[in-house]
Amino acid sequence: MKIKLILIAFVFIFLSTEYTGNFSIISVANAQEQQSRKTKRVGSMSEKVAKKLGEAQELIEAEQIQEGIEILNEILSSKRLSDYERAQVYYFLAYTAYLQEDYKKAINFYKRVLNEDAVPEGLLSAARFTIAQLWFQLEDWDKAISAVDDLLATEESPRPDLYILKGSALYQLKKYEELIPVIQSAIDLAESRNAFRIEQLQKNIKSTADENGIRYLRREEEDKNEIDYFRFATQVEAELKEDLSKTRKAEQKTEIQLAIDNVKKSASNLTIGPTKENWWLLLRAAYFELDNIPKVRYVLERLLIEWSKKEYWTQLAAIYGQDELEEKQISAYATAYQEGFLEKSNEYVQMAQLYLSKEVPHKAAVVLQTGFDEGIVDKEVKNWRLLSQAWFLAQEDQMAIIALREAAKLSDDGELDVRLARSLANIADYKSCVDAAQTGIEKGGLKRNDESYITLGMCQFEEDMYEDSKNSFKLATNDATARREAALEECSIRENMTTEDFLILFDRQARWEKIGKELENKRLICTIPSSYRTATNWQKFLEKEVERVTLLQNQIKNIQEQLKSKESSTITF
Numbered sequence: 401m402k403i404k405l406i407l408i409a410f411v412f413i414f415l416s417t418e419y420t421g422n423f424s425i426i427s428v429a430n431a432q433e434q435q436s437r438k439t440k441r442v443g444s445m446s447e448k449v450a451k452k453l454g455e456a457q458e459l460i461e462a463e464q465i466q467e468g469i470e471i472l473n474e475i476l477s478s479k480r481l482s483d484y485e486r487a488q489v490y491y492f493l494a495y496t497a498y499l500q501e502d503y504k505k506a507i508n509f510y511k512r513v514l515n516e517d518a519v520p521e522g523l524l525s526a527a528r529f530t531i532a533q534l535w536f537q538l539e540d541w542d543k544a545i546s547a548v549d550d551l552l553a554t555e556e557s558p559r560p561d562l563y564i565l566k567g568s569a570l571y572q573l574k575k576y577e578e579l580i581p582v583i584q585s586a587i588d589l590a591e592s593r594n595a596f597r598i599e600q601l602q603k604n605i606k607s608t609a610d611e612n613g614i615r616y617l618r619r620e621e622e623d624k625n626e627i628d629y630f631r632f633a634t635q636v637e638a639e640l641k642e643d644l645s646k647t648r649k650a651e652q653k654t655e656i657q658l659a660i661d662n663v664k665k666s667a668s669n670l671t672i673g674p675t676k677e678n679w680w681l682l683l684r685a686a687y688f689e690l691d692n693i694p695k696v697r698y699v700l701e702r703l704l705i706e707w708s709k710k711e712y713w714t715q716l717a718a719i720y721g722q723d724e725l726e727e728k729q730i731s732a733y734a735t736a737y738q739e740g741f742l743e744k745s746n747e748y749v750q751m752a753q754l755y756l757s758k759e760v761p762h763k764a765a766v767v768l769q770t771g772f773d774e775g776i777v778d779k780e781v782k783n784w785r786l787l788s789q790a791w792f793l794a795q796e797d798q799m800a801i802i803a804l805r806e807a808a809k810l811s812d813d814g815e816l817d818v819r820l821a822r823s824l825a826n827i828a829d830y831k832s833c834v835d836a837a838q839t840g841i842e843k844g845g846l847k848r849n850d851e852s853y854i855t856l857g858m859c860q861f862e863e864d865m866y867e868d869s870k871n872s873f874k875l876a877t878n879d880a881t882a883r884r885e886a887a888l889e890e891c892s893i894r895e896n897m898t899t900e901d902f903l904i905l906f907d908r909q910a911r912w913e914k915i916g917k918e919l920e921n922k923r924l925i926c927t928i929p930s931s932y933r934t935a936t937n938w939q940k941f942l943e944k945e946v947e948r949v950t951l952l953q954n955q956i957k958n959i960q961e962q963l964k965s966k967e968s969s970t971i972t973f
Contacts, residue, residue: 449475449485456492465496472496487516487523494530503534510534525555532565541569560586560679567682576686583683590675677707693719710741721754730754737767745771745778752790761793769799781810797827808836813845818852825859833859850879850931857938866946873939880932891926902926 452475459468475481475489494509513519513527532547548566552558563586570579680703687695700716703709713736720729733751736742742751748771755764768787771777784807791800801823808816817840824833837856846852857872885899892902906924 444482445485445488449478449481453488453492460492460496460499465499469493469496483516483518484520487513487519490516491523491527494527498534503538507531507534525551528554529562532562536565536569539572541572544569558589560590560675562586563589564676564679564682571682571685574689576689579686580683583679583686586679587675587683677703693722697723708739710736710739710743713739713741714747726754726758730758743776745776745783748777749783749786752786756786756790756793761790762796765790765794765796765799779806779810781807781816784810785816792823797823801827808840812843814840814843814852815846816840817843818846818855821855821859825855825862828862830859830862834863834865848931850876850883850929850935852876853879854931854934854938857942861942861945866942866949870939870942870946873935873942876931876935877939880929880935883929884932887926887928891924895924 452471456468456471456475459465459471472489472493476486481489490509490512494506494513497503497506497509510527510531514524528547528551532544532551535541535544535547545566548562548569551562555562563582567579567582567586570576570582680699684696684699684703687693687699697716697719700712700719703712704716713732717729717732717736720726720732730751733742733747733754736747737751742748748767752764752768755761755767765787768777768783768790772779772783772787777783784803788800788803788807791797791803801820804816804820804823808820811817817836821833821837821840824830824836834856837852837859840846841849841852841856853872853876857869857876860866860869860872888903888906889899891906892899895902897905902924905921906926909924912918
């Protein structure tokens with residue numbers, strides 16, 4: 401087997417994501433290739449040593465590690481080894497120690513590499529980085545940080561992953577304030593080297609200006625790799641605004657303003673670089689631990705630019721809600737919904753509730769209905785009730801009734817059945833209204849028996865069920881009367897009066913207020929259920945209506961008998 405890159409995976413406690421770093425194993429053949437721009441005078445390697453190292457390497461690759469170690473120790477016993485040759489042997493011994501999971505021994509061998517002279521700078525750098533990784537593997541965070549700092553002090557052009565390794569160790573030490581600038585350094589370093597993307601976005605800005613016929617100025621002498629692109633974007637925006645101030649045509653002003661907005665958007669995208677997702681996750685974790693929610697929000701927004709994932713959308717939506725940014729919260733949920741990221745019942749329900757809070761009931765209803773149809777939303781009473789509410793507010797009564805009927809079926813009490821009855825009455829389905837109201841009353845557990853009987857009586861009346869209707873209104877009146885008396889008693893006790901005295905004064909007050917007469921004493925306040933008046937009025941109306949219908953029926957009967965008699969008297973033979 402070939403010597404492979406060995407991966408160290410570190411699982412963040414909070415993030416449940418991986419940090420991946422590379423152990424660089426430098427062989428005889430590639431040692432020279434690892435040199436950096438700054439190198440020491442490198443010693444040579446004899447043919448004999450190179451051959452022996454090759455034999456050791458083959459044994460290690462064949463998993464005959466101990467045999468390989470013996471050859472490496474044999475090489476070390478030679479008194480004629482150069483610093484370069486000795487460093488290579490130490491590097492191989494460090495690697496074998498790592499394979500045997502003796503990390504401290506591996507570290508000691510890598511340190512011996514560092515103590516040798518005439519060693520390529522690349523080999524030294526790889527040894528330092530591996531030492532840092534091994535301390536990380538041993539969970540000795542302080543030593544890992546120290547090793548990284550040593551490496552940063554010697555590197556002319558440090559890699560971003562050095563900062564990430566240090567930041568990961570700082571996270572384990574819960575040094576979140578120190579962690580943030582370290583991770584940001586990695587991000588800035590990566591983005592500063594993304595010349596191609598910067599160049600493309602500069603072209604986008606130029607296109608924005610050209611398409612709108614706006615003067616565009618760029619200093620050609622500016623180096624695209626060194627340009628301060630935020631300053632550049634600001635400069636272009638200033639020029640656009642200057643043109644905006646000069647034009648008088650409203651249509652052109654609108655176009656230029658749109659161009660400015662596009663420039664701003666392009667400028668914000670200039671920060672996008674070849675960063676890794678885990679870097680931002682580490683930054684998010686630090687801000688979260690520091691309870692810096694605005695920064696958590698910023699990181700999530702940044703993550704979604706390149707890594708559109710469900711967890712980021714839902715987390716961002718939650719933060720928008722916490723910050724009372726409802727429009728952005730809805731937008732985040734809507735995007736997640738469109739991307740197919742919403743997979744749970746509570747996610748659909750929450751999205752529907754957001755739409756309802758913003759008075760967009762039709763969208764709320766469509767989202768919930770889709771969830772029900774696709775089997776995602778739990779078929780529970782509360783969810784059916786919410787769907788019904790959304791359809792009612794969207795003025796889709798038939799759809800609302802379907803949902804409400806499903807909710808009523810699952811409900812243990814009769815409240816939803818009575819509510820269904822009222823909805824059926826609104827669409828003039830009185831027969832179904834009677835059935836629903838009776839079912840609700842039979843289930844029991846009603847908050848207002850009087851109102852339930854009123855609903856039943858009204859629908860019975862419309863179905864010409866006069867005797868049943870009369871009985872329902874009687875029951876409604878009885879319950880309403882009891883509620884009225886209880887309310888009056890409570891109010892009289894509060895005012896330290898008898899119920900009779902309170903009622904006299906309360907009625908007098910109502911009469912005086914009706915005619916605009918000034919009250920003699922303080923105003924009495926008492927909330928009496930309106931169902932009492934409704935029930936008694938329906939009773940009176942029903943008596944008159946039954947009387948009218950009876951009279952009408954008698955009149956029709958008399959007319960029919962007269963017609964029959966007349967027909968009989970005119971018969972001839």
